């Protein structure tokens with residue numbers, strides 16, 4: 656018997672599930688291969704296809720398709736097959752803009768309590784990419800953190816971390832290394848209380864290595880040759896991995912560009928410094944370029960705001 660409570664099952668999920676007619680077993684989606692879902696239930700792992708009502712829902716809105724991290728109701732039929740009958744309404748979801756430019760986004764992971772933006776300290780982290788991913792994380796409804804990996808390769812790790820703290824005000828920043836074990840306990844603490852931690856970041860930054868370090872075993876494939884973080888993607892699926900002692904990690908394949916959907920809330924959370932200044936500009940419609948009385952430009956002039964950060968905010972607002 657698996658204890659679903661260790662995967663985050665609680666009273667409010669139970670209440671949500673009770674609204675659906677029986678029979679159905681509760682399960683959590685651990686991975687999805689096209690339309691076949693791997694679902695962990697109290698009695699073990701099952702492979703389930705879409706039930707009829709789910710097929711209908713997905714035909715109208717692809718975001719209703721089960722996604723790694725979803726809680727769902729599965730039904731076992733007498734002749735063997737198992738179907739997902741319903742997906743419980745998500746508490747949080749990381750949604751990226753669809754590449755085709757349609758209004759519907761793509762749900763990357765669901766029901767993540769803490770979202771780690773995973774970035775290697777070597778080569779030197781790209782602050783604008785961190786700001787973009789932190790904005791995506793805020794938009795999910797979960798709590799963002801930044802996990803800086805490969806500290807063993809960066810003698811100036813703590814200095815780099817301070818730069819990241821400026822780019823992500825109010826966001827916990829953890830420095831770690833899977834080679835030395837430094838900081839891994841701090842990452843592990845993020846799932847205390849049976850929480851789910853999602854890992855987001857570009858390929859080669861050490862997401863799967865971190866997952867393995869948290870599990871204490873090589874459960875996921877990582878890139879064999881140490882490299883500079885470029886090159887082929889090693890992980891190809893989003894995968895929920897239960898952690899010993901409770902909680903779970905969702906590993907994801909490296910993200911290339913991430914399109915943000917409209918992210919007003921996320922931007923306000925990622926750039927509280929800039930959005931605070933904007934309120935103080937003399938003109939309501941200030942473009943923060945050459946207007947007199949522009950609080951943003953004067954913060955740049957006196958060195959309290961980095962030009963890079965303003966550029967980054969402008970790009971993300973488009």
Ligand SMILES: Nc1nc2c(ncn2[C@@H]2O[C@H](COP(=O)(O)OP(=O)(O)OP(=O)(O)O)[C@@H](O)[C@H]2O)c(=O)[nH]1
Nearest residue numbers: 805833858859860861862863864878888889890909
């Ligand atoms: N020196 C050092 N190397 C690391 C560390 N963490 C990961 N690596 C190496 O970085 C490379 C990429 O690690 P992965 O864990 O496969 O990266 P990933 O983010 O899962 O990459 P994708 O699956 O492609 O998105 C591997 O060669 C790892 O051995 C670390 O803390 N220190």
Ligand SMILES: [Mg+2]
Nearest residue numbers: 862863889890
């Ligand atoms: Mg990986």
Ligand SMILES: [Zn+2]
Nearest residue numbers: 936941943949
């Ligand atoms: Zn201004």
